[in-house]
Amino acid sequence: MYQFTETDCYYFGQATHYDIYKKMGAHFRTVQGQKGVCFTVWAPHAREVYVIGEFNGWNEHANRMERVKPEEMGVYETFIPDVKEGQLYKYLIISDTGEYLYKADPYASYAEMRPGTASAVADTEHFKWTDGVWMKKRDSMTQEELLTKPMAIYECHPGSWMRHPGRMDDGFYSYRELAKTLIDYVCEMGYTHIELMGISEYPFDGSWGYQVTGYYAPTSRYGTPADFAYFVNECHKKKIGVILDWVPAHFPKDAHGLANFDGHPLYEYADPRKGEHPDWGTKIFDYGKNEVKNFLIGSALMWVDNYHIDGLRVDAVASMLYLNYGKQDGQWVPNKYGGKENLEAIEFFKHINTLITGRYPGVAMIAEESTAWPNVTGSAEKDGLNFTYKWNMGWMHDFIDYMKLDPYFRKDNHNKMTFAMSYNYAENYILVLSHDEVVHLKCSMLRKMSGLEGDKFRNLMAGYAFMMGHSGKKLLFMGQEFAQAEEWSEKRELDWYLLDNPNHKKVQDWMKELLHIYKGNRCLYEQDNNWNGFEWINADDAERSIFSFIRKSKDGKNNLIFVINFTPMERTDYRLGVPVKKNYKLILNSEDPKFGGSDTNRPTTYKAQESPCDGQPYSIPYSLPPFGVAVFKFSYI
Incomplete structure (x- = not known):
């Protein structure tokens, strides 16, 4: 009668009416010179349907809706003049058995604040967008890009x-x-x-x-x-x-x-x-x-x-x-x-x-898919x-299981941190530490860590470094970036006061540094889904619970090496295998004073020595602190 045509019904019945939100629901229209709102709803089993709302004093029979053709589709529609933005409404649906049902609009653009349950009329067609630069760039991108x-x-x-x-x-x-x-x-x-x-x-x-x-x-x-x-x-x-x-x-x-x-x-x-x-x-x-x-x-x-x-x-x-x-x-x-x-x-x-x-x-x-269903991103x-x-729920479970262990037992569970790379290229993954992992008595990320209070923070910092270096996109739930101590609850805000504590502030500063390193080095994201972007240096150092790996850029000019010690033991004799005889610049050191450490004289540049190690032709000596993290930058060219 007013806007929903037989053509609309056809495409709706085929599941291909891709602009359905512009037709169903409540929309401002001008009909025969009168301004008002057109209401459209799908209720094929109904005997009668009415619109009730603030504009008609919630009169149950003031505005009856009519079935549009073809009637067997069960779409109802009516036009009501002088309806204003923000006014509340519902559909009164009288079932085929005579039952009165008071329903919110499934296609409503807006709703009454809970505990109210009515829908609300809203104009969603005239937003003034000024994000043209972003949208042009986004819409010119392919899925592969x-x-x-x-x-x-x-x-x-x-x-x-x-x-x-x-x-x-x-x-x-x-x-x-x-x-x-x-x-x-x-x-x-x-x-x-x-x-x-x-x-x-x-x-x-x-x-x-x-x-x-x-x-x-x-x-x-x-x-x-x-x-x-x-x-x-x-x-x-x-x-x-x-x-x-x-x-x-x-x-x-x-x-x-x-x-x-x-x-x-x-x-x-x-x-x-x-x-x-x-x-x-x-x-x-x-x-x-x-x-x-x-x-x-x-x-x-x-x-x-x-x-x-x-x-x-x-x-x-x-x-x-x-x-x-x-x-x-x-x-x-x-x-x-x-x-x-x-x-x-x-x-x-x-x-x-x-x-x-x-x-x-x-x-x-993005799929939150928790099983081994194949080809989700295929x-x-x-x-x-x-x-x-x-x-990547598998990575998340293995990572958390490992991080919860006392460091003494980590050597027997080393594969929990390496296993994900064996299937990494089966899908396009996002590594997640989501809200689901810090609720329902699961503890916050900080409280999952073993050891005394100081070790908990250092453990967490090491874990975040491993996550940010590993192949895959990243997701972290709010509050965990500054080591929120308590489980998350929707009933209260995050414990921002914790940032007055130096331990929490250093975790936040650490995460901030990791994020900026991530964004600033294309080797960490441009080849997430193929082996060209990742290489283990040593995936088998279980006895010392040390992991070392390379992240590579496509052109070979922007590459990072991550070294992470997951025990409280200092490794003064540690030697890192490296692939080329180049200089290696230390760009992240967990013992830097800005992260609460005491390293004030550590060199920032290391020259590879002709001393094979970890299956690599060269190596550099690096005294690795307890729960120490080091990230080096180098070029193959």
Whole structure:
């Protein structure tokens, strides 16, 4: 009648209406000279649908919606004059059994601040973007070029990064306040990207944003859609990419949400053995239904297109790929071949990843995939899922297991730190130390470390150096860069007062130095996914728990050697094997006074000697301190 045509219905039914967010939901329009809002919703099982809201006094029968043609598609639409920005509304859906359901708009651009559950009218079509330089550079990049760029991600929960003290409300920083504080901090530290948790609207703070009710709406906790766009715009102006957590795996059962939306399972599988996560108490999207796939694809495209988002980290991919994920026998249904793979979810991933990386080749699709599913970042043409990156959960578990050990026992677990390189080139990996590792009694990164208090800090510094030197992009959760002592909680801000303690400040300074070294040396990122970029010098020094390796640039001119001692033993007789008879410049030394050390007379340049060591033709002597880290720069040319 007003905007949703038969052509729209056709493409929606094929899961290829890629501008669906411009048609579904609430949009300002002028109809026959009258300004107002057009409301459109999909509810095929409904007997009747009404729009109720502040503009009609929540009168349940004031604004009846009409089915658009073809009527069997089940799309309803109406136009209401004089609706204003910010006004709240819901859909009253009368089911085929006469039940009254009061639902938020699945395609809403904005939502009422929790605990309210209504949707809100918002104009998201007239943001004033000034990030043209960033977008032009991003959109001219290929996926292959993206893999050769630095990526050091600061994973952040905006509501608990920092808070206003003494306020009667939650004390949240707004999107605009975060644009002045968080972005400057990330820039100063040397990160390249911010990954934001909990931006898609959600009702319960304790879910951290992983039980979403508003897949098209930036959460109102921190401001309006325009405020969020301003934050992204400011990130781009300061050359920081923005990644969002995105959750197509499941959704909550809240009465105002997607569950049994029109009185029947609509967005979820009808069979509870396929449509529910027994452990999580949530619903599973029906990936075999085109309109549901289009809903999810449209959400992803909306964030990338409308809000200029540079990457989506897709949560809980394994739970989508396996029909038996988190389920006991009798709780799941095999696929048509009798297997446990969700064939519809596999097709969905190939569709959405190929679409987004094809349309926006400078945008990253990132899989949080916790199993050994093959070819996650492989091309769809070769039966891969076509993600850009995969979180390396195996590396993370091995790394943490090793770092938690008393140094005496590390010699017997040496392979935990070397094993990841044996499969490193199977996928395009991101090394992650995420929020999941510092909650639920898992302790902070600092508290995982063994030893007395001083050794805990030195252990952590050594571990971070290993991570930053290792092949793969990087992600570190907020607070761990300054050795947050307590587990993370969404209920309070980080313990910034710890920076008054010299031990915490030196970890922050150390991480800052590592990040700037990472960004400033292309050998650390341009060949992450092939053996040309990494070479072990000595991967087998288990008795001393020392690791040494080379990171190489394509042209051979920019190369770094990392040496890391994971015991409290000083190695005064240590000798490092090196590949060429050149000078080696010491660019990072953990015993530098600026990191709390006592080295004041150590040389900064070392000349290779004709003394073979570690299988290398040359070597340099270097007295390696307890938990010592040394990084040398050299050229093959």
